[in-house]
Amino acid sequence: MIKAINLHRSYTIGKKTIEVLHGLELHIRPGEKVFLCGPSGAGKTTLMYTLAGLEMPQQGTVEIGGKSIYGLLTKARAEFRNRMMGFIFQNYMLMPELTALENASLATAIAGREATQEVTALLDRVGLGNRLDHLPNELSGGEQQRVSIARALAHNPEIIFADEPTGNLDSRNSNEVLDLLFSLADERKKTLVIVTHDPNIAKRGDRILTIRDGIVCDEA
Numbered sequence: 714m715i716k717a718i719n720l721h722r723s724y725t726i727g728k729k730t731i732e733v734l735h736g737l738e739l740h741i742r743p744g745e746k747v748f749l750c751g752p753s754g755a756g757k758t759t760l761m762y763t764l765a766g767l768e769m770p771q772q773g774t775v776e777i778g779g780k781s782i783y784g785l786l787t788k789a790r791a792e793f794r795n796r797m798m799g800f801i802f803q804n805y806m807l808m809p810e811l812t813a814l815e816n817a818s819l820a821t822a823i824a825g826r827e828a829t830q831e832v833t834a835l836l837d838r839v840g841l842g843n844r845l846d847h848l849p850n851e852l853s854g855g856e857q858q859r860v861s862i863a864r865a866l867a868h869n870p871e872i873i874f875a876d877e878p879t880g881n882l883d884s885r886n887s888n889e890v891l892d893l894l895f896s897l898a899d900e901r902k903k904t905l906v907i908v909t910h911d912p913n914i915a916k917r918g919d920r921i922l923t924i925r926d927g928i929v930c931d932e933a
């Protein structure tokens with residue numbers, strides 16, 4: 714489903730260049746739940762963004778379902794990403810002026826589809842059937858993250874990328890959010906790629922890929 718081939722990515726600030734990805738290769742199969750781990754600054758987020766077509770590598774490419782995403786023009790790549798991928802972020806990234814229902818409907822709205830019934834059912838499934846009209850600041854952290862899980866899944870993408878999805882949550886909410894994410898991914902046969910620095914959370918996946926020195930240095 715996701716193949717990274719010889720990925721190189723560095724950042725130059727002033728005279729200093731940081732090599733973040735250094736010929737990184739990986740292969741994630743359809744329906745797998747894979748955690749990207751590694752120390753702070755190892756390049757986990759950079760890798761996730763590169764796999765998602767958001768951060769162009771200086772060398773190498775990413776294939777999604779056999780298609781080289783960096784071979785696509787920017788607009789076609791964005792369309793491909795909107796259709797194939799959903800995203801969950803540590804700080805939720807909900808639009809503050811939109812209700813839970815409107816936030817969770819964003820990806821379907823971008824695709825030009827009205828899907829109120831499906832999105833309402835999804836919000837109900839994540840336990841927020843009675844919070845549809847709440848704004849993000851009227852929801853707890855765990856509830857906001859559940860809205861973003863619904864948003865990530867509503868347009869029925871193949872892959873969900875999550876960057877430290879439980880980073881702002883206490884352990885009870887972390888477990889609830891991961892339970893939901895995993896059961897929805899199983900039911901709907903989604904591929905999950907989750908960035909975390911927490912080895913306890915990573916144990917729950919099918920595989921852990923540890924990133925260090927710009928490559929996958931360990932696979933468990």
Ligand SMILES: Nc1ncnc2c1ncn2[C@@H]1O[C@H](COP(=O)(O)OP(=O)(O)OP(=O)(O)O)[C@@H](O)[C@H]1O
Nearest residue numbers: 724726731733752753754755756757758759760910
């Ligand atoms: N836009 C950027 N410009 C310059 N340097 C960057 C940029 N983005 C990331 N970096 C650097 O690249 C390295 C990898 O960053 P990245 O955020 O991918 O690491 P990470 O493993 O996700 O870290 P953490 O666990 O702390 O979030 C870091 O040293 C960071 O400072």
